[in-house]
Amino acid sequence: MTTTIAASQPLPRPAGSLKAQLRRAERLRKWKAFGLVAPLALFLIVVFVVPIGSMLWRSIDNTELESVMPLTTAGLQQWDGVGLPDESTMAAFAAELRDSRQGGGLGRIGRRLNYEGTHYRSLLMRTLRGLPASLDADVDWTTTLVEIDESWGETTTWLGIQRAAPPTTDRYLLASVDLERGDTGQIQRIGEGDRLYQAVFQRTLVIAGGVTLICLALGFPLAYLLATLPARTSNLLMILVLLPFWTSLLVRTAAWIILLQSNGLVNQSLMATGVIDSPLQLVFNRIGVFFAMVHILLPFMVLPLYSVMKGISPSYQRAAVSLGAHPFAAFWQVYVPQTISGIAAGTILVFIMALGYYITPALVGGPGDQMVSYYVAYYTNSTNNWGMAAALGSILLVVTLMLYLVYHRLVNRKQLIRN
Amino acid sequence: MIHNRFPLSRLGRSVAVGSLLATGLLVSTGAQALTVISFGGASGDAMQQAYYGPFQQSTGINLTPGDYNGELSRIRAMVETGNVSWDLVEMESPELVRGCFEGLFEPIDWGRLGLENELIDSAFDECGVGTFVWSTVLAYDADALDSPPTSWADFWDVEQFPGTRGLRRGAKYTLEFALMADGVPADEVYGVLESPEGVDRAFAKLDEIKEHIQWWEAGAQPPQWLVSGDVVMTSSYNGRIAAAQEEGSNLEIVWNESIYDLDYWAIVAGSEYVDEAYDFITFASQPENQAAYSSQIPYGPVHPDAIAQLDEEQARRMPTHEENMKDALAVDTAFWVDYGEELEQRFNAWAAR
Numbered sequence: 001m002t003t004t005i006a007a008s009q010p011l012p013r014p015a016g017s018l019k020a021q022l023r024r025a026e027r028l029r030k031w032k033a034f035g036l037v038a039p040l041a042l043f044l045i046v047v048f049v050v051p052i053g054s055m056l057w058r059s060i061d062n063t064e065l066e067s068v069m070p071l072t073t074a075g076l077q078q079w080d081g082v083g084l085p086d087e088s089t090m091a092a093f094a095a096e097l098r099d100s101r102q103g104g105g106l107g108r109i110g111r112r113l114n115y116e117g118t119h120y121r122s123l124l125m126r127t128l129r130g131l132p133a134s135l136d137a138d139v140d141w142t143t144t145l146v147e148i149d150e151s152w153g154e155t156t157t158w159l160g161i162q163r164a165a166p167p168t169t170d171r172y173l174l175a176s177v178d179l180e181r182g183d184t185g186q187i188q189r190i191g192e193g194d195r196l197y198q199a200v201f202q203r204t205l206v207i208a209g210g211v212t213l214i215c216l217a218l219g220f221p222l223a224y225l226l227a228t229l230p231a232r233t234s235n236l237l238m239i240l241v242l243l244p245f246w247t248s249l250l251v252r253t254a255a256w257i258i259l260l261q262s263n264g265l266v267n268q269s270l271m272a273t274g275v276i277d278s279p280l281q282l283v284f285n286r287i288g289v290f291f292a293m294v295h296i297l298l299p300f301m302v303l304p305l306y307s308v309m310k311g312i313s314p315s316y317q318r319a320a321v322s323l324g325a326h327p328f329a330a331f332w333q334v335y336v337p338q339t340i341s342g343i344a345a346g347t348i349l350v351f352i353m354a355l356g357y358y359i360t361p362a363l364v365g366g367p368g369d370q371m372v373s374y375y376v377a378y379y380t381n382s383t384n385n386w387g388m389a390a391a392l393g394s395i396l397l398v399v400t401l402m403l404y405l406v407y408h409r410l411v412n413r414k415q416l417i418r419n
Numbered sequence: 420m421i422h423n424r425f426p427l428s429r430l431g432r433s434v435a436v437g438s439l440l441a442t443g444l445l446v447s448t449g450a451q452a453l454t455v456i457s458f459g460g461a462s463g464d465a466m467q468q469a470y471y472g473p474f475q476q477s478t479g480i481n482l483t484p485g486d487y488n489g490e491l492s493r494i495r496a497m498v499e500t501g502n503v504s505w506d507l508v509e510m511e512s513p514e515l516v517r518g519c520f521e522g523l524f525e526p527i528d529w530g531r532l533g534l535e536n537e538l539i540d541s542a543f544d545e546c547g548v549g550t551f552v553w554s555t556v557l558a559y560d561a562d563a564l565d566s567p568p569t570s571w572a573d574f575w576d577v578e579q580f581p582g583t584r585g586l587r588r589g590a591k592y593t594l595e596f597a598l599m600a601d602g603v604p605a606d607e608v609y610g611v612l613e614s615p616e617g618v619d620r621a622f623a624k625l626d627e628i629k630e631h632i633q634w635w636e637a638g639a640q641p642p643q644w645l646v647s648g649d650v651v652m653t654s655s656y657n658g659r660i661a662a663a664q665e666e667g668s669n670l671e672i673v674w675n676e677s678i679y680d681l682d683y684w685a686i687v688a689g690s691e692y693v694d695e696a697y698d699f700i701t702f703a704s705q706p707e708n709q710a711a712y713s714s715q716i717p718y719g720p721v722h723p724d725a726i727a728q729l730d731e732e733q734a735r736r737m738p739t740h741e742e743n744m745k746d747a748l749a750v751d752t753a754f755w756v757d758y759g760e761e762l763e764q765r766f767n768a769w770a771a772r
Contacts (some may be wrong), residue, residue, distance in 0.1 A: 193769070382763075
């Protein structure tokens with residue numbers, strides 16, 4: 001009977017029982033594993049997750065006005081957009097504008113409001129200068145503000161500020177694909193003369209894709225040669241492949257300008273040999289971009305291909321030929337499928353690196369060859385419009401991730417079929 | 420992009436080293452000192468010779484020089500934390516306008532400086548005192564052209580002056596030049612550009628020579644392209660052309676319808692050495708000291724009397740020489756701070772078509 005009682009009553013087991021010991025050992029192992037992974041995880045969070053997260057956030061962040069003018073923002077969000085905001089909002093605006101010079105707040109709201117209309121920055125400055133010295137309680141702020149500048153008596157001025165009030169905005173993301181919100185809030189395309197970024201994204205993908213294909217076309221035979229030649233020759237060739245790898249990117253880019261310019265080495269030798277009569281335009285256009293980027297990225301294609309090809313035994317191909325296959329069929333159906341993982345690694349590496357290229361197209365390209373990162377740099381460095389910079393970056397990130405997923409699928413399926 | 424007008428050596432100077440040196444000196448001597456921050460490089464060396472050394476000798480005020488790359492964020496951080504270790508800073512005009520708006524600089528009390536009516540008009544700013552002038556000019560290779568161009572209208576004339584032209588890749592300067600080529604007088608350029616029709620007019624004018632333009636990005640490119648024969652004429656920073664002239668190239672500058680900009684001295688808000696900073700600005704604005712600076716580097720003095728103290732050949736190279744100034748246009752920095760983004764976007768969309 002005692003056994004049934006013990007079974008039906010889940011008494012707390014003594015500390016020394018096997019299960020508890022196991023659990024403790026298991027927990028200890030878990031903590032140990034966690035401790036080993038922790039530095040890497042922490043590193044990833046600090047240098048990867050946090051910056052990317054903050055970039056994604058910045059692309060919709062609209063808290064400039066709210067952080068500097070909380071009362072005005074609250075008042076404007078309750079305003080119905082007809083006539084003028086009420087007196088208490090006006091008073092709050094005057095008080096908060098006066099205080100905004102502390103801590104750089106004025107700069108932030110000036111920049112933000114200028115996106116709604118180019119006159120806001122100077123309007124705020126004029127108003128700030130015209131504000132009376134003391135904040136008297138019985139001043140009628142509506143009249144005072146209109147006296148300082150007539151625009152404060154216009155509904156559209158306040159509507160612009162109201163649009164900047166909500167804590168998040170889609171304006172940067174929309175602007176990054178040439179869209180905007182119209183007067184009634186509907187999404188519409190921007191004026192034809194200003195459309196830019198759809199073409200820039202398309203161009204970025206085309207250039208990166210083109211560079212990847214050219215690198216594959218050049219890199220595959222080269223890697224094959226390296227993998228099949230006797231070790232001494234292939235080592236020498238390998239050094240030649242790696243040599244540009246160790247040279248500064250800027251130097252290699254500048255070298256291409258010197259080689260390809262109108263009176264450069266290439267044009268002069270072509271003219272001297274009578275191939276052409278007048279110099280070809282080889283740089284400051286798309287051709288120059290392809291030359292320089294392929295040259296710089298080629299090692300990233302050759303190295304993964306080479307490492308995979310090195311591990312492929314030549315006997316498979318020989319076996320195929322001895323069984324009656326045409327040499328090309330043996331190459332295409334037996335050899336190439338074994339290099340798929342190298343091709344996949346090389347192309348994805350080159351493509352993703354090419355997507356982010358900035359300095360090379362900036363130096364050897366024309367105005368029609370600039371990629372997304374050029375505009376990210378422009379907004380970050382020249383105009384401090386981090387919202388736009390983050391939105392462009394976020395969209396590029398999302399597009400890259402989607403392409404990567406599709407690509408991953410395709411490569412995996414191919415391998416499955418082969419297997 | 421404007422930074423490109425300085426010789427490359429400036430870039431080579433590490434900001435970190437400069438500021439470390441500055442703070443290091445400050446701590447080690449223990450003496451109170453006025454900290455003056457410039458862009459360094461060749462210009463910084465000329466300032467050392469013309470301003471820093473003589474100022475210390477004549478006033479006995481300790482001066483700690485340093486350099487930086489023009490980042491407003493460092494000054495913003497100092498002002499916001501109340502830990503102001505820089506007193507006087509050389510500022511480019513867009514950053515001066517932005518920083519002044521944000522209240523990062525002490526407003527200039529012009530009465531106290533005693534410089535009213537002495538400097539050229541554009542040297543006066545709410546938050547800054549102009550210290551030198553640099554220009555974006557039309558430059559050409561005198562060996563390559565039979566007759567010299569004299570205006571932007573000639574730059575647009577591909578019949579009389581066949582060949583590729585160089586322009587800076589961007590809206591700033593390009594739109595002004597286009598309007599001047601279209602017959603807009605220099606003093607009306609920004610008025611026209613403020614209206615959408617004026618912007619359309621500038622781009623329509625640019626359409627005329629679009630296929631003949633090779634766009635430059637770095638300030639070193641225009642003189643190099645002229646020398647190599649890639650372009651027959653180009654816009655360029657005057658300092659770059661002067662450097663190429665010194666190396667023996669036969670490049671010429673058309674000063675007519677050039678666009679000039681200034682670098683300014685600005686006093687960081689909350690500085691403990693405001694009095695000394697004012698003394699320094701007054702000292703650096705004296706004609707003899709300005710002449711000493713400009714004799715080393717082709718940036719024009721802001722004091723008109725300084726020109727007379729330079730030898731004739733040097734004086735002719737200064738953007739502020741009377742002859743060169745006559746039909747020149749001062750860049751409207753406030754305009755570009757307000758309209759820059761939308762015009763650059765429009766320019767990029769136009770250029771890629």
